[in-house]
Amino acid sequence: MKRSTWIAGIIVLVFLLLWQGMVWLFKLPPYLLPAPSLVVLTLVTNASMYASATLVTLGEALAGLLLGLLASVLIASLLSLRPALEEGVMTLAILVKSTPLVAIAPLLTLWFGFGILPKILITSLVTFFPLLVNLLTGLQRVDRALIDLFKSWNASRWEIYSNLRLPSSLPFLFAGLKISAPLALIGAVVGEWTGASNGLGRIMWLAYSNLNLPYLFAPILILSLAGMLVFRFLIWIEKKCIFWQAISMDE
């Protein structure tokens, strides 16, 4: 393992030990702040319940992220091919972005029921904007020398888009994904919080209503672990896809 991985592990461990120590030292009751050991115990004793809920929530998060990604790729591509539309579409996107999530979530539940569809829609709404902004920047910020070269080849706008702009935007796509993927988990949980029949958000809401904090903290632990793993996975994929940058960065 790399030295940085060790250091990261130690930092997390120290944080958990401090937390555990605080709970012991001040004799905090579990309904105010449960010790990490109690959270892990809760997680282990209810493993199958949490496992199925995690699958539901991760599934919603992934579906929502993919939908948000698809929408952002389509719209960013359209805007880079037809720059005249940019101002109008971006105004609309910012309008959607600045509507508070907590206001939309109950509405979507009202319209689409307690199933997974409203959760997927909320998740795609949260993930869409960071992806759109990053992708659009990537598609627009292309080395001018390369644009000149393609123009000297009499390349059409579409040919410049597909051969130059799209591959150039890959690093920006990953920058957007690194913001949007953790947001997708939040989106799915918020969606479940406002009314769901299953999922981690549903468990958290029930636990919160009963002030059963160990049950509330267990999903937080799962979500932070999932967020971390997704982030690591994205970094790994990024290095494979953008090999020309990864190698020059290592040097």
Next chain:
Amino acid sequence: MRLVVRDLSHIFPGKPPRPALRNLAFEVESGQFVAIIGPSGCGKSTLLRVAAGLLLPDQGCVELDGLTPAQVVAQRRLAWMGQSPALLPWLTVRGNMLLAQRFRPSGGNSRVEVEEALQQVGLSEASQAFPFMLSGGMQQRLALGRVLTQDAALWLMDEPFAALDELTREKLAADLLSLWQPRRPTVLWVTHAIHEALRIADRILVISSCPGALVADLPVVLPRPRQEGTPEYQNLLSRLRAALGSGKP
């Protein structure tokens, strides 16, 4: 390809507006290798961009065999090479060469042409490498190889070797000459390097700074390879230096 520059003027808008070219006019016969030299920011690049159809001038025009630059670009008869090698980092050396071929109207024997061009610029061994693995000189040689496969009648080169160290630059300038000689396209080559211009070009145009106007038009009628020591060379050098000095504001 015969190139005619007619009364070319261009001002970049802004505060204050930057005049780049003023009433520039000259003609270049087909097959001539012309070096364009002058202080930085004097509109040399602007002239080249107009000739490549990348910029529409405020006044005047560039005619290429009687056609507009845009028409010549549409026929794929000009090749462009800029200061940066402009390579696609996700494509191999060969991939970068083949990409240029994809935009040619008649595919032709592109694979063979690419292998030949790679050999001529000395990159056959490195054809599977990615651009970030190459030195700056090799990257520009790849860009030069890409120009070769264009089969163009006009090469527009905007300080292609300016970012390289002096030794590599001299070597590449010599390579450029030997690659040009059998093909004889018309070349407009913007450069800062006085000696390279004198060693390679058929003719040197000196352009003044801000806005660029023609200061001197020096034909270089010396047999190649040219020796720096000869009196003719020294005579041209001092005339060139004088013209460059008078062009300063």
